[in-house]
Amino acid sequence: MLVAAAVCPCPPLLVPDVAAGAAPELAVARAACTDALGVLAAARPDRLVVVGPAEQSGRGPHPQGTRGSFRGFGVDLDVRLGGDGHGETGAVSERELPPSLAVAAWLLERTGWSDAPIEGLGVGEPLEPERCIQTGRNIVAPTDRVALLVMGDASACRTLKAPGYLDERAAPFDAEVARVLGAADVAGVKALDAELAYELKASGRAPWQVLAGAAEGAGLGGALLYEDAPYGVGYVVATWS
Numbered sequence: 001m002l003v004a005a006a007v008c009p010c011p012p013l014l015v016p017d018v019a020a021g022a023a024p025e026l027a028v029a030r031a032a033c034t035d036a037l038g039v040l041a042a043a044r045p046d047r048l049v050v051v052g053p054a055e056q057s058g059r060g061p062h063p064q065g066t067r068g069s070f071r072g073f074g075v076d077l078d079v080r081l082g083g084d085g086h087g088e089t090g091a092v093s094e095r096e097l098p099p100s101l102a103v104a105a106w107l108l109e110r111t112g113w114s115d116a117p118i119e120g121l122g123v124g125e126p127l128e129p130e131r132c133i134q135t136g137r138n139i140v141a142p143t144d145r146v147a148l149l150v151m152g153d154a155s156a157c158r159t160l161k162a163p164g165y166l167d168e169r170a171a172p173f174d175a176e177v178a179r180v181l182g183a184a185d186v187a188g189v190k191a192l193d194a195e196l197a198y199e200l201k202a203s204g205r206a207p208w209q210v211l212a213g214a215a216e217g218a219g220l221g222g223a224l225l226y227e228d229a230p231y232g233v234g235y236v237v238a239t240w241s
Helices: 016-042 099-110 129-139 170-182 186-190 194-199 205-215
Strands: 002-008 047-054 067-069 078-080 118-124 146-151 222-228 235-240
Touching (some): 002 016, 002 099, 002 205, 016 146, 016 222, 047 099, 047 205, 067 099, 078 099, 099 146, 118 129, 118 205, 146 205, 170 222, 170 235, 194 205
Parallel strands (some): 047 118
Antiparallel strands (some): 002 235, 067 078, 222 235
16 A cells, blocks of 8 residues: 655756756755655655656666666766665666666665665656556555655746746646645546646656556645746655655
8 A cells, every 4th residue: 555655856956966056956856855755754664666757668667776877967976776786686687777766766865765675667758647557556556555756847848948948838737737746636646638748848747647546545645845947847846645
């Protein structure tokens, strides 16, 4: 069963080493993410599943200890998804974390997460809503207490200088995203328009709908901790508990 979830943005700029001189601009967002992870720890889960956008779905989970890197962003910084990467088989995954999960790994390392075993799951942006929802159901099908850390950004079209340029539909879309995530509105998250999200370059749509599938019947309440659009990209931090 799902006992708690945290929703966080996933721009590499969240990592101060990547942001460099612009690092202070996301200080409030980082603090909100720290608070959100505290809610996950307080729920005392048996397992933490980190879900984030990736180029491809269906390649299986990233086990604890999987490495990620920010070298592609010009920074000599490596991270690891919790633990030492040695499970029962002693094997370490050769697949590297996608950027969204690397940001999650950095957040977890930063807060010293040691409250439950971790695994990561990359979700391809084009994945249909119903498949996302079913993926979420599958995550919580076992009987253990599961927490989710859900990574993803809202629209990238809020200003003229945004990655996707200015789109007048972006602000209303992001407002709805903040509303449904802040209210733990499962039906509202399921109803997010996948085509519109794609057009607005919202990387979080598929992971959020995985959360909606996992949260069915859990009766969780929501809290919106942060919502803003620095650099013209919508960032939301919320908790479900």
